[in-house]
Amino acid sequence: MQTYHTIQGMRRELLLNRREGLKIGLVATMGNLHAGHIELINLAKQTNDIVVCSIFVNELQFGLNEDWDRYPRTFSADCEKLLASGCDYLFCPDDLEMYPNGLATQSKVICPVMTNTLCGASRPGHFEGVTTVVSKLFNIIQPDESVFGLKDYQQLAVIRRMVEDLCLPVKLIAAPIYREPDGLAMSSRNVFITEQERSKVTILKSCLDAIAAEILSGKTQYPKLEQEAIKKIETLGFRVDYIAICNSRSLEPAAEDDSELVVLGAIFTEAARIIDNVAIMREN
Numbered sequence: 001m002q003t004y005h006t007i008q009g010m011r012r013e014l015l016l017n018r019r020e021g022l023k024i025g026l027v028a029t030m031g032n033l034h035a036g037h038i039e040l041i042n043l044a045k046q047t048n049d050i051v052v053c054s055i056f057v058n059e060l061q062f063g064l065n066e067d068w069d070r071y072p073r074t075f076s077a078d079c080e081k082l083l084a085s086g087c088d089y090l091f092c093p094d095d096l097e098m099y100p101n102g103l104a105t106q107s108k109v110i111c112p113v114m115t116n117t118l119c120g121a122s123r124p125g126h127f128e129g130v131t132t133v134v135s136k137l138f139n140i141i142q143p144d145e146s147v148f149g150l151k152d153y154q155q156l157a158v159i160r161r162m163v164e165d166l167c168l169p170v171k172l173i174a175a176p177i178y179r180e181p182d183g184l185a186m187s188s189r190n191v192f193i194t195e196q197e198r199s200k201v202t203i204l205k206s207c208l209d210a211i212a213a214e215i216l217s218g219k220t221q222y223p224k225l226e227q228e229a230i231k232k233i234e235t236l237g238f239r240v241d242y243i244a245i246c247n248s249r250s251l252e253p254a255a256e257d258d259s260e261l262v263v264l265g266a267i268f269t270e271a272a273r274i275i276d277n278v279a280i281m282r283e284n
């Protein structure tokens with residue numbers, strides 16, 4: 001695996017591959033790679049000749065009081081995992097390389113829908129940081145395909161909309177959520193979960209599953225189902241950011257006759273914010 005820290009070096013190398021007609025897949029990450037990330041690399045390998053993984057902890061998508069400075073940075077362990085996965089290239093620019101003019105005056109890509117609700121409500125500006133860095137990465141790597149995880153359901157929905165609105169020539173691939181054996185969605189931030197919290201955080205997934213089961217059994221009082229889940233999670237001592245039953249395309253609150261739904265949730269542990277979701281196909 002070859003590693004590039006500069007945009008120019010990465011582009012020059014990929015140009016050679018492109019001239020040979022090779023298909024390029026991108027997996028964009030913020031590092032501290034886990035088995036879920038590696039599954040994204042494996043998916044990208046299935047339909048591309050060359051796979052690029054990027055590692056960049058993008059300050060632009062973190063709020064002022066969020067965990068950008070303490071986000072786990074595990075570069076050498078990440079390199080070993082990528083090497084073992086058969087990834088071809090690692091692109092890992094530093095902050096100056098990605099934002100040479102600084103963050104304050106950076107031109108931004110803004111998606112006007114789906115970005116102020118759910119995670120966007122408690123993380124103002126988060127999604128414009130995401131769409132900006134992802135479009136920069138698309139411009140640098142110019143991938144034929146890019147794989148994103150359904151774990152970050154709202155993020156993928158927003159990126160999909162950006163790609164459509166801006167006619168970006170990249171095919172998006174959605175990867176399923178990879179989980180620990182007890183159901184907890186793998187996440188780089190899981191290292192912040194304390195030992196005492198660890199067995200209890202699975203309550204988020206169980207509540208989402210319980211809501212999904214209720215909906216599949218015909219229940220349509222969505223606000224009531226959401227409130228019941230919130231109460232249950234709070235009993236275990238976690239603060240709930242949101243539990244929301246949404247239309248899976250618009251991410252608007254689900255209507256009774258919607259058939260494609262997603263139940264999303266975000267909770268705060270002492271030192272982390274954990275998100276998860278469960279998609280449901282309901283017969284009308």
Ligand code: AMP
Nearest residue numbers: 029030031036148149151152177178186
């Ligand atoms: P991150 O490094 O957390 O920004 O994630 C990089 C990519 O990996 C994003 O597309 C995430 O949605 C995806 N990802 C992270 N964790 C998981 C997981 N447990 N299952 C599937 N995809 C994931």
